[in-house]
Amino acid sequence: MKLMEKAPAKINLALDVLFKRPDGYHEVEMIMTTVDLADRIEFADIDRDKIIILSHNRFVPDDSRNLAYQAAALLKERFNIRRGVAISIEKNIPVAAGLAGGSSDAAATLRGLNRLWKLNLSLDEMAVLGAEIGSDVSFCVYGGTALARGRGEQITHLPVPPKCWVILAKPTIGVSTADVYRRLDLSAVKHPDVNKMIAAIERKNYEGVCAGLGNVLENVTLQVYPEVANIKDQMKKFGADAVLMSGSGPTVFGLVEHDSRMQRIYNGLRGFCEQVYAVQLLGNRNSVE
Numbered sequence: 093m094k095l096m097e098k099a100p101a102k103i104n105l106a107l108d109v110l111f112k113r114p115d116g117y118h119e120v121e122m123i124m125t126t127v128d129l130a131d132r133i134e135f136a137d138i139d140r141d142k143i144i145i146l147s148h149n150r151f152v153p154d155d156s157r158n159l160a161y162q163a164a165a166l167l168k169e170r171f172n173i174r175r176g177v178a179i180s181i182e183k184n185i186p187v188a189a190g191l192a193g194g195s196s197d198a199a200a201t202l203r204g205l206n207r208l209w210k211l212n213l214s215l216d217e218m219a220v221l222g223a224e225i226g227s228d229v230s231f232c233v234y235g236g237t238a239l240a241r242g243r244g245e246q247i248t249h250l251p252v253p254p255k256c257w258v259i260l261a262k263p264t265i266g267v268s269t270a271d272v273y274r275r276l277d278l279s280a281v282k283h284p285d286v287n288k289m290i291a292a293i294e295r296k297n298y299e300g301v302c303a304g305l306g307n308v309l310e311n312v313t314l315q316v317y318p319e320v321a322n323i324k325d326q327m328k329k330f331g332a333d334a335v336l337m338s339g340s341g342p343t344v345f346g347l348v349e350h351d352s353r354m355q356r357i358y359n360g361l362r363g364f365c366e367q368v369y370a371v372q373l374l375g376n377r378n379s380v381e
């Protein structure tokens with residue numbers, strides 16, 4: 093038997109870090125939302141008791157370093173599954189971009205194998221398992237829009253944000269999340285107002301969402317990679333209503349309401365940035381269905 097799951101990318105509309113915890117992780121408050129750019133993952137039964145990862149993207153590991161592999165291995169171990177599976181990843185989300193591509197693949201693998209292996213797990217149960225794989229995986233199990241707390245695994249669902257275009261631009265550098273958190277100096281950050289962002293989302297107030305964008309990791313990455321600042325400047329120049337780096341970067345996103353302005357920004361950025369996407373903000377929980 094074969095089945096398919098969609099694994100959408102996320103952006104962080106707000107990312108605040110409260111403090112560094114004794115376990116080395118950082119306590120965060122983030123507003124995450126899914127966008128209409130997704131990997132497609134196919135799961136197929138195979139005869140041998142083995143996990144096989146297939147992908148045409150040379151940056152995607154095909155062994156136990158792959159987060160989809162780790163999700164399958166976790167389910168096999170936890171539920172004593174003695175079956176094999178071939179996991180084919182059609183990679184559409186840029187890798188090491190701050191868009192949770194690997195985490196979303198892991199979450200889609202939990203959902204897909206839950207169906208293939210008839211495990212009967214709820215989304216809440218899969219979200220708890222997902223946290224063992226990575227901090228962004230729990231959110232990705234649900235998709236939609238949420239406040240994520242703790243190290244990212246405590247999820248409170250939020251309504252769909254106001255409709256708009258999201259232009260994503262990824263400079264040709266890969267950023268290590270661990271490295272960005274390590275460099276963060278909490279005494280020198282400007283904290284975003286996460287509650288204000290939640291209120292703007294609840295009221296479907298597009299201007300409020302634009303005004304509230306903020307990410308305490310942005311300056312850390314900007315200082316190491318000036319090309320990220322350059323893309324931010326260009327996006328503003330071409331007319332984005334608001335611009336922010338997603339997650340630990342390096343992808344920058346710009347929000348815009350009108351189709352014609354979206355087209356202008358997209359065309360302008362394509363001139364000097366290879367990976368540019370114009371996508372819709374999905375933000376509802378059906379985005380993973």
Ligand SMILES: C[C@](O)(CO)[C@H](O)COP(=O)(O)OP(=O)(O)OC[C@H]1O[C@@H](n2ccc(N)nc2=O)[C@H](O)[C@@H]1O
Nearest residue numbers: 116117118120195226227228243244269270273339340
């Ligand atoms: C930057 C974000 O993507 C924003 O959504 C997340 O906070 C990071 O999520 P992630 O990539 O799933 O993170 P993980 O794979 O769990 O952790 C990677 C590394 O980032 C650091 N890390 C991550 C999450 C967190 N709350 N505090 C941290 O300090 C840790 O050094 C960890 O070793």
Ligand SMILES: Nc1ncnc2c1ncn2[C@@H]1O[C@H](COP(=O)(O)OP(=O)(O)OP(=O)(O)O)[C@@H](O)[C@H]1O
Nearest residue numbers: 157158159187188189190191192193194197228339
């Ligand atoms: N399924 C996967 N897809 C892409 N990268 C993966 C996958 N599994 C493991 N990786 C590894 O994870 C690294 C980070 O890639 P990923 O695309 O998940 O980063 P990211 O978007 O910055 O994640 P996050 O926003 O959660 O920090 C890659 O360099 C790659 O080696």
